[in-house]
Amino acid sequence: MSPVLALAIFVVAFFHIATEKADKVKVVLIAAGLMAALGLVPGAEVFFSEHAGIDWNVIFLLFGMMVIVGIVKQTGVFEYLAIWAAKKARGRPYRLMVMLMTITAVASPFLDNVTTIMVVAPVTVVVCNRLRIPAQPYLIAEVLASNIGGAATLIGDPPNIIIGSRAGLTFTDFLVHMAPVVAVVFAGFVLFTKVLFRKSFRYNPEHVAAVMALQERRAITDPAMLRRCLVVFTAVVIGFGLHSVLHLDPAIVALVGAGVMLLVTRADVGDVLAEVEWPTLTFFMGLFVMVAGLVHTGVIETIGTWTTQAFGDNHFAAATALLFGSSALGAFFDNIPYVATMAPVVESMVAEIPDPATGQALWWSFALGADFGGNGTAVAASANVVALGIAARAGHPITFWQFTRYGIVVTLLSTAVAWGYVWLRYFV
Numbered sequence: 001m002s003p004v005l006a007l008a009i010f011v012v013a014f015f016h017i018a019t020e021k022a023d024k025v026k027v028v029l030i031a032a033g034l035m036a037a038l039g040l041v042p043g044a045e046v047f048f049s050e051h052a053g054i055d056w057n058v059i060f061l062l063f064g065m066m067v068i069v070g071i072v073k074q075t076g077v078f079e080y081l082a083i084w085a086a087k088k089a090r091g092r093p094y095r096l097m098v099m100l101m102t103i104t105a106v107a108s109p110f111l112d113n114v115t116t117i118m119v120v121a122p123v124t125v126v127v128c129n130r131l132r133i134p135a136q137p138y139l140i141a142e143v144l145a146s147n148i149g150g151a152a153t154l155i156g157d158p159p160n161i162i163i164g165s166r167a168g169l170t171f172t173d174f175l176v177h178m179a180p181v182v183a184v185v186f187a188g189f190v191l192f193t194k195v196l197f198r199k200s201f202r203y204n205p206e207h208v209a210a211v212m213a214l215q216e217r218r219a220i221t222d223p224a225m226l227r228r229c230l231v232v233f234t235a236v237v238i239g240f241g242l243h244s245v246l247h248l249d250p251a252i253v254a255l256v257g258a259g260v261m262l263l264v265t266r267a268d269v270g271d272v273l274a275e276v277e278w279p280t281l282t283f284f285m286g287l288f289v290m291v292a293g294l295v296h297t298g299v300i301e302t303i304g305t306w307t308t309q310a311f312g313d314n315h316f317a318a319a320t321a322l323l324f325g326s327s328a329l330g331a332f333f334d335n336i337p338y339v340a341t342m343a344p345v346v347e348s349m350v351a352e353i354p355d356p357a358t359g360q361a362l363w364w365s366f367a368l369g370a371d372f373g374g375n376g377t378a379v380a381a382s383a384n385v386v387a388l389g390i391a392a393r394a395g396h397p398i399t400f401w402q403f404t405r406y407g408i409v410v411t412l413l414s415t416a417v418a419w420g421y422v423w424l425r426y427f428v
Contacts, residue, residue: 028286064254070275091208105149113150151371280389326369331376
């Protein structure tokens, strides 16, 4: 009875989030409360177990980066970058979108896709306001690009960190096996956006001329503060990159970086905390508990076990099921808790395979499905939720279906390309 009840609560909550019949933060808090009150998640573990409750590593990573971005914003550098990007693109909408997507996709493998969105999204909002064009298409395109680009490395997408730890895969392993298909998918995506967002490209010569006349250097309000911010931000990025060497969780690096930046810039703490997306953090906490209900009652494990039994010794069929199954399930359950739950199932599948290369193919199928599935819906990945929070705060709200109608198409196409890649590289 417990699995049915947990699934019912999740489905009802997801329905209300998807249809936007109620505020999504209120929905997840009620659903999470029901999961805990009905004993569908262990009371203590809700707050102390990342696999059966709130993943504080994710929450504090987001919080730390929100504080850092809030401080950097005070220097005027986002305004500077927005004017620079608009002038480089000469105000041409598609050219601007390609530029912003490329910056996002190139940065995501090294900053991680959540951090990249926190840095690029404010710039995008400013440049769209300057050009008097809607920011929603550009923000959606950037999120889709960040989830694609982040799949290329161990630290680019949070699920990859979980998979790398469980499977013993290194930063180099991810580059060698994931980066090639990511490059192909992103190139196709760039071309596809011209069709996907064709109705959104507006060009107004008067507004473009006004932007072209601006001097971007004047946007920097405090050069000395900006220099200090850049030094600390560079150290944070290096800390992320040395994750496997320093053995420091990215959340710790982000929190230390936020504290140091507050100290060296002497920014007002109250002003900075006002920039934190508290509704986004609350939504994540509730969502983690909702998913924990499905984990604890065995719903997700049952799906994984069934998959293992269904395909037996047919390893390509198992890889296909992991790829498409992870893409589909990761789109609805948030790919971080989904990967944390399914990783042990994949590990048990790999343990049954005598050939190490074939076993690794299952891990790469799992990673590709979970990463690309992050584009499936508005709540499928951390970057999506963060971007929607920034958009709403900036006065450019993105609805669940506005994001999802683009995300589903991109997910289907990228997963299909990934399937061909897995087949050609590991099974032909």
